[in-house]
Amino acid sequence: QQPVQSPQAVILREGEDAVINCSSSKALYSVHWYRQKHGEAPVFLMILLKGGEQKGHEKISASFNEKKQQSSLYLTASQLSYSGTYFCGTRTGNQFYFGTGTSLTVIP
Amino acid sequence: DAGVIQSPRHEVTEMGQEVTLRCKPISGHDYLFWYRQTMMRGLELLIYFNNNVPIDDSGMPEDRFSAKMPNASFSTLKIQPSEPRDSAVYFCASSFIGGHSDTQYFGPGTRLTVL
Secondary structure, three states, X not given: OOOEEXXXXXXXXXXXXXXXXXXXXXXXXXXXXXXXXXXXXXXXXXXXXXXXXXXXXXOEEEEEEOOXXXXXXXXXXXXXXXXXXXXXXXXXXXXXXXXXXXXEEEEO | OOOOEEEOOEEEEOOOOOEEEEEEOOOOOOXXXXXXXXXXXXXXXXXXXXXXXXXXXXXXXXXXXXXXXXXXXXXXEXXXXXXXXXXXXXXXXXXXXXXXXXXXXXOOOEEEEEO
């Protein structure tokens, strides 16, 4: 079952914050986040394992609530380079899925 | 490591022709995934292998699609005969699912256009 992401699209001004959510109808073992720029392959950002952990990398962090089968990606003080489409990827047992994607555009 | 390598990067063919896409995963990775991406359907998992064995091919659209992994360093995705609706970017990704890591590393993709 493909995870559902929200919002589908968001436009930010440089320096603003954003939250992207990923929800699954199935119990999750792990959630990973990717960013894809136009015409390029998805690039890994971070992975979260069940256990409700939270991770951060510079101004991008994420949380994973396994009870709610949800993950959120937090982008703070956004930069122009953050523009792209963000995907969550999930694993449930031996099943792998990618989310519907969130288009994020950062404008000056 | 050079990362996941895919060839060709671009392929233009006519309807009815056979198309073969190739992928070399990262050395040491034990999982290999084939994806298709279109504007309409987003990123779709077609098939994945574990230790060269196909595990789940439920995403393969129809019998015209087939995938093989004869050894740990090479996989092919074949479409025969090709149709215009097969036009998409096809990504190969590999992963080492050991310990707690199941990050997928994507190749640059093959842009397929079927006329």
